[in-house]
Amino acid sequence: MTTVTSKPEISVSGLYVDSVHKQFRLRDGTEFTALKNISLNLEDNQIGVLLGPSGCGKSTLLRMIAGLESIEEGTIRLNGRVIRGAGADRAMVFQSYSSFPWLSVRDNVAFGLKGRGEALSLREGVVDYYIDAVKLTAFANAYPHQLSGGMQQRVAIARTLASNPELLLMDEPFGALDPETRWQMQALLLDIVRKEKTTVLMVSHDIEEALYLGDVIFFMGTKPGRVCDVIRPNIERNGQDRDALLELDRYRELEREIRAKMRSQALELVA
Amino acid sequence: MTTVTSKPEISVSGLYVDSVHKQFRLRDGTEFTALKNISLNLEDNQIGVLLGPSGCGKSTLLRMIAGLESIEEGTIRLNGRVIRGAGADRAMVFQSYSSFPWLSVRDNVAFGLKGRGEALSLREGVVDYYIDAVKLTAFANAYPHQLSGGMQQRVAIARTLASNPELLLMDEPFGALDPETRWQMQALLLDIVRKEKTTVLMVSHDIEEALYLGDVIFFMGTKPGRVCDVIRPNIERNGQDRDALLELDRYRELEREIRAKMRSQALELVA
Amino acid sequence: MTTATEKSKPPRFGNAVLMGRLSTFGLGLLGWLFFLGAWYWAAEADIAPDRLFPGPDTVIASLYELLVEKNFAADIWASTKRILTSFAIAIAIALPLGLLMGALKVVDRVLSPLAGAFRYLPAPAFIPLLLMWLGTGEAQKIALLVIGVIFFLIIMIADTTRQVPKVFLETAKTLGLPNYKILWSVIFRYSLPAYIDLFRQMLAVSWTYLVIAEIVAATDGIGAMMMRAKRFVHVDDIMAGILVIGILGLLFDALFRLLHRLAFPYLHQR
Amino acid sequence: MTTATEKSKPPRFGNAVLMGRLSTFGLGLLGWLFFLGAWYWAAEADIAPDRLFPGPDTVIASLYELLVEKNFAADIWASTKRILTSFAIAIAIALPLGLLMGALKVVDRVLSPLAGAFRYLPAPAFIPLLLMWLGTGEAQKIALLVIGVIFFLIIMIADTTRQVPKVFLETAKTLGLPNYKILWSVIFRYSLPAYIDLFRQMLAVSWTYLVIAEIVAATDGIGAMMMRAKRFVHVDDIMAGILVIGILGLLFDALFRLLHRLAFPYLHQR
Amino acid sequence: SEPVKLSLFSWPGYGFWFIAKEKGLTEGLELDISIIEDPYQSFGLMTAGALHATSSTAEYGPIAADKDVGIKLVTYTNPSYGTDKIILAPGITAAEQLKGETVAVLEGGLTQIFMAEWLTDNGVDISEVNFTNLIMDDAVGAMVGGTAAAAEFWEPFGSQVLEAMPEATVAADSTQEKYITTALLGDALYMATEFLESRPEDAAKLTRAYFNAVDFWKANPTEGNKIIAKGLNFNVADVEQVLGKDGEILKGGIFVFDRKQAAIFMGLKPGTLPLNIASDGMKAHWDITTDWWLKFGFIDKRMPMEAGVDTTPLAKAL
Ligand SMILES: Nc1ncnc2c1ncn2[C@@H]1O[C@H](COP(=O)(O)OP(=O)(O)OP(=O)(O)O)[C@@H](O)[C@H]1O
Ligand SMILES: Nc1ncnc2c1ncn2[C@@H]1O[C@H](COP(=O)(O)OP(=O)(O)OP(=O)(O)O)[C@@H](O)[C@H]1O
Numbered sequence A, B: 001m002t003t004v005t006s007k008p009e010i011s012v013s014g015l016y017v018d019s020v021h022k023q024f025r026l027r028d029g030t031e032f033t034a035l036k037n038i039s040l041n042l043e044d045n046q047i048g049v050l051l052g053p054s055g056c057g058k059s060t061l062l063r064m065i066a067g068l069e070s071i072e073e074g075t076i077r078l079n080g081r082v083i084r085g086a087g088a089d090r091a092m093v094f095q096s097y098s099s100f101p102w103l104s105v106r107d108n109v110a111f112g113l114k115g116r117g118e119a120l121s122l123r124e125g126v127v128d129y130y131i132d133a134v135k136l137t138a139f140a141n142a143y144p145h146q147l148s149g150g151m152q153q154r155v156a157i158a159r160t161l162a163s164n165p166e167l168l169l170m171d172e173p174f175g176a177l178d179p180e181t182r183w184q185m186q187a188l189l190l191d192i193v194r195k196e197k198t199t200v201l202m203v204s205h206d207i208e209e210a211l212y213l214g215d216v217i218f219f220m221g222t223k224p225g226r227v228c229d230v231i232r233p234n235i236e237r238n239g240q241d242r243d244a245l246l247e248l249d250r251y252r253e254l255e256r257e258i259r260a261k262m263r264s265q266a267l268e269l270v271a
Numbered sequence C, D: 001m002t003t004a005t006e007k008s009k010p011p012r013f014g015n016a017v018l019m020g021r022l023s024t025f026g027l028g029l030l031g032w033l034f035f036l037g038a039w040y041w042a043a044e045a046d047i048a049p050d051r052l053f054p055g056p057d058t059v060i061a062s063l064y065e066l067l068v069e070k071n072f073a074a075d076i077w078a079s080t081k082r083i084l085t086s087f088a089i090a091i092a093i094a095l096p097l098g099l100l101m102g103a104l105k106v107v108d109r110v111l112s113p114l115a116g117a118f119r120y121l122p123a124p125a126f127i128p129l130l131l132m133w134l135g136t137g138e139a140q141k142i143a144l145l146v147i148g149v150i151f152f153l154i155i156m157i158a159d160t161t162r163q164v165p166k167v168f169l170e171t172a173k174t175l176g177l178p179n180y181k182i183l184w185s186v187i188f189r190y191s192l193p194a195y196i197d198l199f200r201q202m203l204a205v206s207w208t209y210l211v212i213a214e215i216v217a218a219t220d221g222i223g224a225m226m227m228r229a230k231r232f233v234h235v236d237d238i239m240a241g242i243l244v245i246g247i248l249g250l251l252f253d254a255l256f257r258l259l260h261r262l263a264f265p266y267l268h269q270r
Numbered sequence E: 001s002e003p004v005k006l007s008l009f010s011w012p013g014y015g016f017w018f019i020a021k022e023k024g025l026t027e028g029l030e031l032d033i034s035i036i037e038d039p040y041q042s043f044g045l046m047t048a049g050a051l052h053a054t055s056s057t058a059e060y061g062p063i064a065a066d067k068d069v070g071i072k073l074v075t076y077t078n079p080s081y082g083t084d085k086i087i088l089a090p091g092i093t094a095a096e097q098l099k100g101e102t103v104a105v106l107e108g109g110l111t112q113i114f115m116a117e118w119l120t121d122n123g124v125d126i127s128e129v130n131f132t133n134l135i136m137d138d139a140v141g142a143m144v145g146g147t148a149a150a151a152e153f154w155e156p157f158g159s160q161v162l163e164a165m166p167e168a169t170v171a172a173d174s175t176q177e178k179y180i181t182t183a184l185l186g187d188a189l190y191m192a193t194e195f196l197e198s199r200p201e202d203a204a205k206l207t208r209a210y211f212n213a214v215d216f217w218k219a220n221p222t223e224g225n226k227i228i229a230k231g232l233n234f235n236v237a238d239v240e241q242v243l244g245k246d247g248e249i250l251k252g253g254i255f256v257f258d259r260k261q262a263a264i265f266m267g268l269k270p271g272t273l274p275l276n277i278a279s280d281g282m283k284a285h286w287d288i289t290t291d292w293w294l295k296f297g298f299i300d301k302r303m304p305m306e307a308g309v310d311t312t313p314l315a316k317a318l
């Protein structure tokens, strides 16, 4: 028991982030602590949301899990395996539209499978299945520039799901969309996750989104980036209409609570 | 009385948009109706909010008022004068950060005054006053790249106010900011508008923002772009804490109402 | 006070798109006509003897004579072949190098200082070495054209390659693609339209080197014709050669633009 | 199972920034050393007679001799002066034209087809006319260098100018600035760093034309020295000239980069 | 055997090689002819073994000898008889007036020596004028543009200048006794030293081939001129302007030596030459050019003629 936060017993399935630190070396040579002693745990088939003020390191943490940033201190495990570098077991959906403009919707969705050398015959069914799941069957042969922003994000989600990752990482996937499209996308995501039994860790700025989607909300603080609170909304979403949800007492109470936390953090920073 | 929507009597002060149409010619030569028969009226010293789904022509309307798009059908009047082309009486704050990166905060704020040839001695006081108003006095000599996004938007607002426009136009000015900064900026804006007695017409996607800031909300619909509803929240904001405001019955009722409208419009479009 | 006159509605034409194209073309033509007029006037006014500064009419007449009587078409074809061959070779070498430099920092750091310096080397200074190694034939001329353009190409291809948005690279990475596949299916593919644009611009540089390349061990080609013409102070023929080079250049420019439009519709349909 | 070895923590050095710089430099040096080695080896191996393909050692020795005994420094200075003068003139003409072309559609449509075609013109073909009009002195050499670079400059300046984000233009417009002021305080000012970068790149093209310019009515300059050396088949001197051009080129490149860094800190501090 | 690579620049006087090749006058030697406009390029290639022979103007011998360039003058081939002229710009009537003025010459070429001799003879020292180095193609522009007060031209450049500037005057030309008797202005055949040493028989055959071509041309001037024009891509009229139509000495053009005349001039045979050209004149020519190259600083020391001239192939070709 050398470190305080190390956990001797670790269940095999799910995501475990253990005592992760991240420092960036700035241009002037000084070190900047972006993440300090982050530990968190996300179980299988759950949606985790990283919520927190700008600059608290949400993207950095997600990128470390994805293998896009080096892990120098601490360990990250997915289903028991220690993460080192990027891998197809964790796929990422970015905020900016990342559909390849030179590929049709179908080819975009097939991209990961093809790139990893899967046979065409195996690919086709999978690709069509996920295009259908994001409701783009009619646009399978269209090109990204012919699609709206929401449709492009759906392509990105289908592409990511098609490569069958154990963990789906999303960095503010709906941040660039207008509210209506955003609501539609949230509903679609919930639907897919339920059907596909995927584990999702996503970043959000938006309290409503976090409460609506999250099974677990990791509320982060800044300077240095850290997890301040773990909130399990436990709101029964099944079959609930979204508007009805917003009226629930439990929901309103949580919203007020988180809002107050964010506000007090913001004030703290100004002071 | 040739047109149905023409108003024979027009009070002199305030913004009058009268029967405005806008068509864009697309690449393939067809015409696309972006705005259809828009008429609206914003009184002096009020904040008007254009709220509506993506693509309903909010930006287009704002740009026509600013003089950045030609007006081919209909008339727009500001304080009695018919608008033709851009002018310093209407200044605009854009969503994307538009501070000139090569100028210090002070020079950015002085930009419009200097460009119009105002004497240095007259300029200085005005510039300092508005830098102070947006709480950037400590950063007067900093450059935009040294500021956060919220601070950059404050520079843009100060710059716009410094040129003393009769109408302040803002196209989703806080859309790119994170929620905390956004709240701060909203409060700041309210504060300034109250002090400066400015008329503001702003575009927003966000119901909360519209309700919090707007004296009048023009609720727009799409395909073709049109004003569907004019809502006057009449919420007494003076001195109210924001969180308390959110709990008001009147507020919650309006929010629900607008949300339902947006939702039904979105569904209409899908169908 | 809302009267019809206040609604300033300009008259509309039947097909504004076509009108737009016509006016673009018309203005371009205007520029050319102005230039030709100035040239004609300058040639008529006695700034220089006619023989040394012929007007556009004389030059066109000479061009006609060259084509009809002196088999100039064969020269043009020889030059075009040289340009295209040399440019293809230059691309074949520069593209892999530039791509690797743009994609891999190590390669960049090793090669950048070299390519950066070589860019400055005056191609004509290589003529003696090229003649020695490659003889007086086609190879030597093509090599000179390659040298004239290749270092610029390498540097600019590397620059272009660096522009690939990180999000595409990271997407491919998290989808499990190995690096060599990312190089091809993302980095190369994303940059392709920009490469084509680059090639269009650098081809112009190749044309400017043609004259230098064809003077050495001249046999055929536009440059060789101009060299011969110089021997006998036939400035009209020289100018006809210049004219043909300009026209060919514009032609290839237009071809590249067309190719760009056809191959990358997604960049043109917004 | 959380053991210390799993936390893969690489060793850290005292000053990583310095280490990074050193490794960049080191890799660049490696590239050069490799090149020099290959050159030396090729010269030693009998691919070509020593006299025609001297190794780097011989070339450096020649350069030393040129500098010490033959007043080569004066030649270098003469060439540098020519390059700078001609480039300044080219900028003085190309900048206003390119700026206007980039900012105003009408100007663009009139001038673009002209400048587009002129870009292809082989500068050497203008030598007879330049000699006639400008004589054999400095003016003629400088004019040739100007012609070699100016049309490319115009086209590229116009391209750069078109990149100004609309939001800056519209901001200035709604702040009530007249168009001519927007041209200067926004369009020009925004594009300035990109212009400087462009100048850096195009100066390289100027250097490649130096040899051509200085061969005509050669008196002094690096090109004239190389011309003289050719007469006596002193390939080592020719290569020393090439070397000096390369070094000068890199030097100016570095100067431009430094200027960019100092004048536009806001583009380098992110 | 291996083909012989030779070069020339576009000038009718060097066109005989095309006749030799086309008419098969080479005794089986294969000729690989390139047109290389810059003679120094050719000299460089010869030292590299990439070229075996070249036809050029007759002044490079002393330079090659002094600078240790592996090239030898094998035979003088023809004097200029009027094709070279010194032309003065309008308004200039005497050499005196050139003091301080710009004079265009090809530095390191015979034309520079021609100009220098003429100036000296007319009481102007070479240090009193500004020589500017221009190849002939470019000198026309400089002269017409008024930059050069005087210049040396060969045909067709001379007549171009006179046509463009009718008031310009010819101050001297190569028909004048002083220049023609010494054969100061003229052309020569050079071969690479290495070639001379390793393939002496081919060198002799090559020399023979040249004079066979001259013989053919003298016998069939019309056909000869046509072949030359085709080889150089010139008009026949341009060729005739330099070589004439009848295979004889052309006043205003050049005097093409046959092998016997060449041998006399090179000192291999006794005899007399037309136009009072000195027999065994090569020695004097070597001395005059050496004198001037020393004065102009192009060479550092006087070399014996044997260091730059090798008459062995010519002797074998007789
Ligand atoms: N490569 C890097 N080098 C230096 N600092 C970095 C780097 N990447 C991120 N940072 C810093 O680390 C901190 C966390 O950044 P991160 O992007 O993870 O925040 P975030 O929570 O995603 O913010 P946002 O909500 O604005 O996206 C920030 O202060 C950022 O400036
Ligand atoms: N210059 C243009 N040419 C053609 N169509 C245009 C042009 N500008 C806007 N449009 C179209 O007009 C409609 C309204 O656009 P506008 O940008 O005003 O919408 P908006 O309400 O501001 O949307 P958002 O909320 O996404 O900003 C859109 O369908 C858009 O595609």
Ligand SMILES: [Mg+2]
Residues within 6 Å of the ligand: A058, A059, A060, A171
């Ligand atoms: Mg982030």
Ligand SMILES: [Mg+2]
Residues within 6 Å of the ligand: B058, B059, B060, B171
């Ligand atoms: Mg908008």
